[in-house]
Amino acid sequence: MAKTTAHIISHSHWDREWYLPFEKHRFYLVKLMDALLEKLENDPEYKSFHLDGQTIALDDYFEVRPEKYDLVKKYIQEKRIIIGPWYILQDAFLTSAEANVRNLVIGMNESKKYGQYSKLGYFPDTFGIYGQAPQILKQAGIDTAAFGRGVKPTGFNNMVSDSENFESPYSELEWQSPDGSSVLGVLFANWYSNGNEIPSSKEEAEKFWEQKLADAKKYASTPHLLYMNGCDHQPLQKDLPEAIKLANEMYPDIEFKHSSFEEYMEEVKNSLPEKLQTVTGELRNQRTDGWSTLVNTASARIYLKQMNQSAQNKLERLIEPLATFAYMNGEEYPEDYLRFAWKQLMQNHPHDSICGCSIDEVHEEMVTRFKKVDQMADKLIEEQTEKLTAKMNTTAPAEFDNAIPLIVMNTTGYKRHTTIEKVVDLEKIYFSEMPFPEIHGHLTDKSLPKLTVVNANGEEIPATIEEHGVEFGYDLPDDKFRQPHYAKKVKVMFTTDELPEFGYATYYLVEKEPMVSPQKISQAGNILENDYLRVSVHEDGTYNVLDKVTGHELKSVGSYEDTSDIGNEYMFKKATGEKPYTTKGLQADIRVTENNSSRGSIEIIHQFKIPVSAHEELEALKDRLVWHKDREARRSEEMTTLELKTTLTLDKHAKGLAVKLAFNNTAKDHRLRVVYPTGFTTDHHLAESAFEIVKRPNKPEVEWSNPSFDHHQHSFASLSDGQNGLTVATKGLQEYEIVEDNTTLAITVLRAVSELGDWGYFPTPEAQCLGNQTAEWYVIPHAGDAISAKAYEAAYDFQIPAVCVQTDIHDGELTTNGQFIQWESNGLVLTSVKRGETSKDLFFRVYNPSNEEKLLTIQHPNDVNYYDSNLIEEKLNMIGEKYQERPVGAYKIITVGMEGAN
Template sequence: MTEKRKAHIISHSHWDREWYLPFEKHRFYLVKLMDKVLDMFASNTGFNSFHLDGQTILLEDYLAIRPHRKEELKKYIKESRIHIGPWYVLQDAFLTSSEANIRNLLYGLQDAKEYGQVSKIGYFPDTFGIYGQAPQLLKQAGINAATFGRGVKPTGFNNTVSDAVNFESPFSELKWESPDGSSVLGILFANWYSNGNEIPTEPSEAEAFWQQKLKDAEKYASTNHLLFMNGCDHQPVQVDIPEALQMANELYPDVEFVHSNFDEYVQELQMSLPEKLQTIKGELRNQRTDGWSTLVNTASARIYLKQMNQVCQTLLEKVAEPLSVFAHLLGGEYPRDYLRYSWKLMMENHPHDSICGCSVDEVHEEMVTRFKKVQQTVEMIVSEKTEHIATEIDTSEAGLTKGDIPLVVFNTSGNKRDMVIEKVVEIEKVYFSNMHFSEIRDHLMAKEVPNFTLINSKKDVIPHTVKDMGVHFGYELPDQDFRQPYFARKIKVIFSAEQLPQLGYQTYFLTESQETDRGGSLLTNERTLENQYVQVLIHDNGSYTLKDKKTGHSYDRLGIYENTSDIGNEYMFKKPASEVPLTTEKLGAEIRTIEDSSIRSCIEIKHVWEVPQEAGQTFEEEKNNLVWHPDRNAARSNETTILEMVTHLTLETNARGPKVKVTINNQSKDHRLRVLFPTNLKTDHHYADSIFEVVKRPNHPEIEWENPSFDHHQQAFVSVSDEQVGLTIANKGLNEYEILEKDTTIAVTILRSVSELGDWGYFPTPGAQCLGENHVEFMLIPHQESVIDSEAYKIAYDFQIPDVTVQTDIHQGSVPLSGEFVSWGGDKSSFSSLKLAEEKDDIMVRFFNPSGTKSLLSVQSKKAHNYYQSNIIEESIRNLGEKASSQTVNPYEIFTIGISTGEGGR
């Protein structure tokens, strides 16, 4: 440690691309900022350095308006004056998938290559909590330090307790360690990332400024290197920084003030650190605070955005990429450019103020359009790749006739899987070119739908149901010919596809038959669903009892809905302390069977619920007066409205639990709706899916916690067990839950209606009320032991992944009726992704170990020339030879295997 203090001043502007203004209005100010920065560098004013907020997308945003200034940008980046990366966007950490967090880093580092330099700092300035595996991801990317402003407990260096309540967190340097043991230097913005903002140049003002700022920084620093962030949200660049630092050096000769950057600051800091630093392990979630500013309830703001994100992420990483690898191995082109376009477009929705749903309505309207564009693009990729694979399958191998209809079912989940397939099939079509379109419909409807038998590739008869769908218009867009419209007679086929290959496909055939379907049922009576694994008994109030037939354990009163007011905002939930929640426990429900077969049965549960229409008038006064949400006390209005909810509870053959879809016709404002799952299990902790981790969390907060709510983030599931039995609730885009003390209840938020953005002013957001029709999906999975030991987590992951089934014809091909393109085995490993590398045609397959014990992993692929272990940014770190068998994956390790096919580069 040097005797003389050194103040590192880093000029920056934290740039939320969209927030209290929509994107284009914020970009208008970004262009002004960047113009000024470039002009200052060009004029040699002594302005040395500018940190571009850790996200390379700002380069794209700027150059879309100022393309002629790209070479200037390159010049100053190569000269290490403008510092970029390593991220593509400053994403929300908990609301974006594991793979999305990797791709964000991968694409940011790739973009930075074009400019010749990258800032190797894990930059999380304002992230709303950070997942525990972040140090492991950073280390694998060659990044050894991270900066952040939120998430650690309020104790100072050497465990001293802060007496300064105005600080986000009161210490600066620490060791941040992932569950696998990987660690990075953590640098906390103890006085926030604006502690060096707007530095005075006038002597008396500068003296007072630095007297306080130096004191504040020294209080939480472990060395004489003091960090001052010269900027804030959308802050214009301070043009007189050279003069301000000259004045500071004159006023404080015992301090060296330098216009610095993170590379220089971290390098000098690391040489001065004490031998021991406080170690923070795992997640950074503000658990040792009063709980009012965790921003966790952004996980339930505008749930429709989270659901669209889940669909797009899943389609990209668990469907389109694996299918594209399959097609590539059969000679098809890998759509690298389209996949990159789709990932980047989706990640435009991943900054915290975007995916968290905590912006003005215009921002989120634009997000919906982006998500739709991603989904449209990915669906085209999936369609093209499945068609290519289907044409390579030798469907003539089955020895059937031209009139039989092959259906190819793909499994891209990474696990052997049982699935109920629902596929609309064209049994006959007539092109407009062959008959006048006015005659085709009657021609097709006059024909009887034949009886069909469904068989697999071994010619085993598969139970199925068929529904006549009538005649529908369609069209084809041939590669060489003009569009071809037609009418087609369609049926819907429902069947169970069992033990599908891990990463491959299975072919089934519809053949005409004289036999008729023998029917069957999963209903033992009008209120009870049952298969080989579970029994579900539905009660008069619409709740249900779930029995695990393997353990004999039952869970009662599941599926009761809870409704409370919400007088918080897009960031935080709040209800008056005296308010008693409303529930459907004593509300009768209309119950009827809407589907019944041996493959799938469904019971509809309808609630017509009278609830308060909105918050009372006091709430408007509180918002207009900028009353902070913990201090609000507005009651609900006396006027009521109807909240109608239709629940479809479905049990499939071979399913480990029921699947539930709820349609909510929301006409109420300022409220929160949750579904409750009392487990009655005795435990002080639970598990939740997070980023490359099934994280263990306490059921009760620390003693500092004052917020009556103790909500958490989840990805695919939350689980409670007493290590003997357990209940896991899987979901699609429902990212918020709470474990209630009463009956150890899992409470999952399915709707939150709020009226304002919150934060530093009053920004009305009527769109955040989510009025109208809302849809949610979840699945209940009872099991033995914990969610990891029982492998229930794999069922929960599979629940998120849709089936992909394509209709083809009888033809010759190069591959058999069933096959795996990549196979693997691992007792505790979990599949994450399968793709081609970004800069070569090697196959990259990624796993992670969610358990605390070592796992043995084996991977095989046809056409493999060589295997190697890779890091997350697709660099080879260890050659594995011609076989990737019995690789040891350490506890909680993220493990990527590269497979060279010997086909060269792109």
């Protein structure tokens, strides 16, 4: 029998920001790195240090100690400092599929600059992991993952439960994605601190190792025992070589060694038993009591999730496609700026950051970062659309003089009709053309001509055109000083013809008497109707949604419920037996706010009275560090009124109902949800996750005792009975629950709490989210389930606005209407079209959400060579000059490379 080996791996799990703000944590990071470099230089027995799997720690250190770069690089090349493969340790469920890929690709590319990186999928403290992680890792050449959560219960202060509720009898297991890809999974069964602060005195060492050896042997499937010598923000253990030497003297039948993951994994793989337990798909603590899953970080500080989803969509779904189209037509791809924007965004993606479970100062800085990304994104969108429109032939139909071209670009990858709302400069006068004090009055006094919108064929498009006043503006030309001006503006609304996937169409604002508008969307004051849906609003603000295609009607949906939340940023908890407050039956003020041929809107206003906060007894519980599971506290008897303004909007060709909620939150310690009863009889539901529309049970495992069974979603969740379905897409609302006999979808629109909630008492008053709040979602009824009905196309249509650009009349090599890339989705889900990170090739990525093989067809307009690639953009297999009807296996992620696409 092989000798027992204790592999001691030094590390410090570095939450970049958490219970201290970033700069205070960085202060200790610099101290740690200084101490590490000194130790490595002076003690050859201190073998190596695992730098937490993320390269950003190096960036943070070098900003303070740039002179240490060469020394750090030397130790990385010698494998004494182990880095990568990630850029940051990112939350898995609250960041997009593509954000997870960019994190890996950028991290690996950054690591390569230093010469070495760890080929370990490192998820030490990730709050659950998406089911496609093994497939992602395998495509990146990584065959092992290490993680601390998702399989075995962990509780308060990350205490590991000794429970039978353990999906694998070993800390080593086979972790498999839905497509069949698998990696060796290593669970930190005794947490990633089980070898922390190893004693170097004999008396203490005996007690330490007696317990630690027993704990590790209990779950190890091989003679190789893993000891993680570190913890959160752990300083360096400088006497570790002495402690290891002592352990070897005390236990001659065990080899204690200062090891690395590379060494440990190699020896474990050579000693594995013939059969390991297989864990399939998501790691979400399914077989636990449900009290410490940390799932409610999905609803902590929802404003952060909303800002993040907006930023991700701009980078993935707008800028990258637009920049790709411009690159295909001879323009430079903004790779450096895009990478910089991605890195700025990903600095908000660590689990304690995007999860909203840090102190207020951390999240204040996150808001600033999001705003910076937003600024960069808007300028990049503006630049790329200007480059593209300059190449398009915008010559107007001959009969229209003074036409103003409006080019609408569709970056979704799916055909779509869309409603455009655009403020147009009707006339612009520069300060150089007229004394500026006279310009405003001159433009204001001009009467508005008769205007309408026509398409490129000269056919009139029903439009609503309103005067929008005179506003100051300025141009920033490339070749001269800034050019201030005033412009007379109009607001134009119209519905496009069907736009091709990855295509565009040109419309013109022209001087012409408009034709009589066709039927308006809103009828009878409480009804919205188009060819697909009929929405009727009741007196209490609930509404029926009739799917005119299937004939199925959802009845009395859209009420709100409010309960207490005496938990924390990590976990929701309401008082036992408490009944929710509801708007159902509460008289609402209902009025039509918009009604034309393109769009109808109805506003619903509730005066919703709820308790102003939890009872003051909650404060005593927090002071005593009573875990959320064991708390009981009433709601205050004092009441406050939330004025809930709900706007229902139905566009002309929409297959879903857009809903926007706005209110001033004046209450604390509560959770507000919108409720959609469906009546569907089903035991499961679907939700979007990373490269997956995942199937989840409506009821938890038998071990679950938490009254709540909340889940993560990326941008939609869906219920179906096989005949009919309801999918609700959201913008940054990432928590939902299936309730009421498994037939009702409840989506959290606000959660307000007062403390961080981990190892001490950290008040977080800003987590109460007081003040003005908004939430947006999209109600999509359909036949069948979300996959067979392709409801995800409508969900993404809601997420991604078409881009409308005003330009001038000019010639161009691109046609007036056109398409940049053609493809047939055939039930595949598009996630990315972009240029390579390190090559000039284009990459096109899709995944198959179903259990059936699908076919992929792509056609680039130019002569290119197609090849099979992977998530890290390697060239695997040349295909040739045509890519037609190639199979995509069940649940597979496919990346197609295009060589010579420029």
